[in-house]
Amino acid sequence: MSPAVQAFEPGRIQTVSAPHRQERLYRCTVALIGLATPIQFEMMGILYVPEILLACVALWALVGGLGNPAFWRRPFVTMLACLAVTMAAYMVADLSLGTEPSNLLRGWARIVFLGSNFVGLYFLCRREPLNIVVYSVASAVGALGYLWWSGRLLEDWKFGASAPVTVLAASLAPILAPRGALAGSVALAAIGVAHILLDSREIGGNCLLAGVLLLARCSSVLRMKSFSYAVLGALTIGGIGALLYAYVLTDETYGQRRQLSNAWRTASLVTAVDGILESPWIGNGSQANNFELQSRYDSIFAERTGARYHGARTDTSTFSPHSQILQSWFEAGIFGTVFFLYLGWRLLRAVHSCIFRRELDAFSVLFAYCLLRATWHLFFSPFAGLARMDIAVAAVIVCVLAAERRTPAEFAA
Numbered sequence: 001m002s003p004a005v006q007a008f009e010p011g012r013i014q015t016v017s018a019p020h021r022q023e024r025l026y027r028c029t030v031a032l033i034g035l036a037t038p039i040q041f042e043m044m045g046i047l048y049v050p051e052i053l054l055a056c057v058a059l060w061a062l063v064g065g066l067g068n069p070a071f072w073r074r075p076f077v078t079m080l081a082c083l084a085v086t087m088a089a090y091m092v093a094d095l096s097l098g099t100e101p102s103n104l105l106r107g108w109a110r111i112v113f114l115g116s117n118f119v120g121l122y123f124l125c126r127r128e129p130l131n132i133v134v135y136s137v138a139s140a141v142g143a144l145g146y147l148w149w150s151g152r153l154l155e156d157w158k159f160g161a162s163a164p165v166t167v168l169a170a171s172l173a174p175i176l177a178p179r180g181a182l183a184g185s186v187a188l189a190a191i192g193v194a195h196i197l198l199d200s201r202e203i204g205g206n207c208l209l210a211g212v213l214l215l216a217r218c219s220s221v222l223r224m225k226s227f228s229y230a231v232l233g234a235l236t237i238g239g240i241g242a243l244l245y246a247y248v249l250t251d252e253t254y255g256q257r258r259q260l261s262n263a264w265r266t267a268s269l270v271t272a273v274d275g276i277l278e279s280p281w282i283g284n285g286s287q288a289n290n291f292e293l294q295s296r297y298d299s300i301f302a303e304r305t306g307a308r309y310h311g312a313r314t315d316t317s318t319f320s321p322h323s324q325i326l327q328s329w330f331e332a333g334i335f336g337t338v339f340f341l342y343l344g345w346r347l348l349r350a351v352h353s354c355i356f357r358r359e360l361d362a363f364s365v366l367f368a369y370c371l372l373r374a375t376w377h378l379f380f381s382p383f384a385g386l387a388r389m390d391i392a393v394a395a396v397i398v399c400v401l402a403a404e405r406r407t408p409a410e411f412a413a
Contacts, residue, residue: 026124029057030131033120034138037386038146045106048386050139051113054120061123075346076122076399080115082339086328087111089335090286099285107286107331110383117392122399129363129400132393136366137171139389140164162200166191166207170369174362184365185214206376210368213355265322265380267300272321272330283333324383324391340378343395347375350398358404367397 032053039049065071090111094104125131143164147153152160169187177183189211195204271293275284284293321327325344328336351371354364374394381387 023128026128027131027134029053030121030124030135031138033057034135034140035142035145037139037142037389044102045109046385048389050389051117054392055113055116057120057123058116058118061119065123071123071126073399073403075402076126079118079339079342079346079395079399082342083111083115083118086332086336086339087115089283089328089332089338093283093332093336094285096282097285099287103285103287110388114388114391117388118395121392121396125396126399126403132396132400133171133175133363133366136167136370136393140167140171144168157195157198158200162195162198162203166195166203166369167366170366174365179218180362181214181360181364182218184362185211185218187211188365188369189215202376202380203373206369206372210355210365210372214360214365214368217355217360263301267297268320268322269326270300271297272323272326275330276326279333280329281333283329283331283336286331288331320382320384322380322382324378324381324387327383340383343391343398344375344378346398347371347378347394350401351375353401358401367401370394370397 033050036049036053040046041049061071087108090107093099094107099107121132121135125135141164144153144161147155147160147164154161166188169191170184173187174180174184188207192204192207192209192211195201195207274296275288275293278284321330325337325340328340351368354367354371358364370390370393374390377387377390
């Protein structure tokens with residue numbers, strides 16, 4: 001076990017030290033990839049530099065790991081197989097429907113980059129879970145540095161500093177504080193309330209949920225097992241109360257933006273469901289957008305807000321479903337959802353294991369937050385942009401937690 005991991009609270013993650021030079025190389029690589037998170041450029045869509053770097057790592061990993069049975073273990077292999085089915089569904093849908101080449105390439109590129117992100121991070125982190133923390137901290141620092149450099153650090157909390165600040169708290173509090181898991185849980189719950197006050201509802205809710213559940217688990221670990229259910233109940237009531245109070249307190253300030261956001265989500269979901277019902281098996285193709293779908297979206301949005309939604313520069317489709325599962329179904333048919341459905345099932349199992357079964361350590365807070373947020377994204381967030389990195393990180397955490405059940409000899413192979 002590496003010295004850095006030995007300094008953590010006792011946990012059950014099996015960490016096998018590679019030769020020091022290789023270990024340092026992997027750690028520097030994930031740090032570089034994380035720091036490059038905000039760097040992007042346009043080429044038939046937005047390309048992110050960390051994804052290009054991870055694609056190179058993934059190619060190296062696949063070539064070097066062909067003869068290594070330890071590399072090709074479940075659930076890693078199963079996830080890749082499910083992603084291949086999703087990719088095949090997109091290809092069938094686009095070729096059958098005659099999707100425009102530009103939309104086809106953008107749609108297929110999302111799947112390819114998601115796969116290379118997953119393979120690259122898995123290769124760098126599967127035997128050194130500490131590298132997940134290193135990547136997370138580096139990506140948060142890179143994002144905050146870019147916001148500061150561009151003068152937008154305090155401009156828009158919800159779409160700016162909220163996510164990187166949360167990741168820093170979830171990653172560093174458990175390492176720096178004496179009782180890491182307990183301190184990290186408190187920090188996560190506290191920052192969750194701050195998010196709600198600043199209208200970052202999705203991150204705030206996930207922070208509160210993860211923080212409350214981990215605090216209840218800490219109470220059982222700290223020789224208060226007989227009171228754990230009472231503590232869980234009290235924390236749940238307190239968390240819900242804080243959530244509602246913060247929401248009501250800020251409704252006057254953010255009420256209009258929340259109304260527009262809710263109307264956009266509703267219009268997107270209803271339009272997508274209509275499209276799915278019309279073509280449940282083949283879907284509507286990558287980046288599907290036509291006059292009929294747009295008209296449905298506009299009418300629903302206008303009915304709820306009295307205004308027409310004009311979109312944003314980064315929108316791939318103004319009515320794109322605000323759900324990764326529904327989006328893959330809408331675009332590629334029922335078989336397009338295979339990867340996301342399997343990932344959802346594995347995420348739920350990993351959340352249960354991370355919060356309720358495994359020993360708490362300095363990884364617990366970050367892992368719980370990432371897993372819960374990825375689960376939320378499956379149902380309530382679009383499949384676009386840097387969401388691919390979030391999916392890949394959560395999938396790697398699932399694989400790392402699954403590796404805990406293996407013997408040290410199997411893990412080190």
